[in-house]
Amino acid sequence: MLHPPSTREFLHEFIGHYVALEGKLWKSLLLLLFRPGQLTLEYINGRRVRYIQPLRLYLTFSLIFFAVMKYTGHDGIKITPADHPVAAAAQEKDKTKPELMREDEPGEIANGTAELRQGIGKINAHWGEQADRFSRMSMDERNEVLTTAFYGYVPYAVFFMMPLFALCLKMLYLGSGRRYGEHLLFALHANGFAFLAMALMMVVPNVLGIVSWVLGLWLVFYTPVAMRRVYGGSRLATGVRWLVLMALHLIGITLAIGAAVGFGILR
Template identity: 55%
Template sequence: MLHAAPGTCPNCFADIAGNFCHQCSQETTLHPPSTREFLHEFIGHYVALEGKLWKSLWLLLLKPGRLTLEYIQGRRVRYVQPLRLYLTFSLIFFALFKLSGVQILNFDEEVAPGQVAIGQAATPAKPGAPLRIKSDGEDITGRVGTAVDTLHHGWGERVNKFLSQPKEDVYRQMNKTFFSYGPYALFALMPFFALLLKLLYLGTGRRFGAHLLFALHANAFAFAMLSLQIAVPPGWGWTHFILLVWMVIYLPLAMRKVYGGGKLVTLLRWLVLMLLHMLCIVLAILMTLGSAFLA
């Protein structure tokens, strides 16, 4: 049993003096942990109740841009790492979103002119021809859009095969695809978000890594706010309104804190950033749902 500090580190075999190894940071005085010590270590490492988590949350949620500046200026050990913050809040959001029972697609709406109804059976369609689909025993004809008209015949067969399933199966597959690949698709947008910041702040001398850091913190905040929106009871309308307003004004405040610049210029940059980023999100979601046709 190791109760006294040895002369060399049991982990990396470096010569040591003191309570911690200067090379690998492991404690030098070791003993089998008690139940209390084991729980303390588990909570401190995974839940981070002792300082790091609360300091990080305080700055992330209530001090726009401050956490990013702290990291850039070298004060990093005292806070949770940016990537871990982003992954944590994104997983919480998607878990709450799934448990909330929100429908990704609604198949109960009436079919508007020019739209395709998803029903129980479909007849194969040739490129450029109307797509005829049966719904509740009644034929509904929808014109396939220009983009679908240009698809390869094999892709068209996959689409028709997918749409020929009962609508419950179609919804189930779309829902499964969204929650399986949606988090990865949104995470893949982080470099694009950082690239947009890089273009909007050309000439500031900031490296791409600094923009990526800001992107992780900004999107971690967005996921945290959206999670709170889901978790707050529906009757608390004023709380939803406050969260929505704070989510809207947070990003321009954070941009001005980290990058500087005038209020009007920052507002214009924020509008461009939001427009392009929302477009990227819509395309990512459409691509994610479209992958269900290949399943």
């Protein structure tokens, strides 16, 4: 007969579950960080029970990345006129932070997008009204809308790029015998690592500039090292495939982010 668990039973179950999850997490992290591609191979070869699921790993690190970006002020989501004294002071204080949009003079965005807004209005009247509304907003109101749109939709847009990333790998490795699901595993692990590395670059103290340099260097070379471990092939062939993959992914990410922010403005 079922009975409510006692405090001791509850704690025993909770601690057991936590230790098991923690063990999986550390094993997954060690492979993900220091042996590029090995975690993917472990899954492909059926050794999955001891590791965190790829989708959960990706979602966790992507959420951490966007949260860190938002709450540490690294997003650079701003519209600032060049002659705005507050903006000028902020730029002088932190010249490394880019702006999503910039006005060299007040009203430049509204004037420069008049034809675009008319075209949007012809496609969808509601979208046209929202675009006109955005163009009439003050600088602070636009920044608020952009920030809301970015954090509300960009994480989803980036996530939906993973199947495309895997498709690019499938095309680059035609004849390798790898199934699409295996390419998707690689995509989740590689991009999960990228989110983790970028989050660490924002929060770990940059001692003498070394930490960011090391993390940035590892971020650049991680994917080709992982590709060679999982798919094999010469260094030259892997390097060429990696360059094509990164070019396609960069184009896709840029379009996805633009579409997500645009959707957030026009919805």
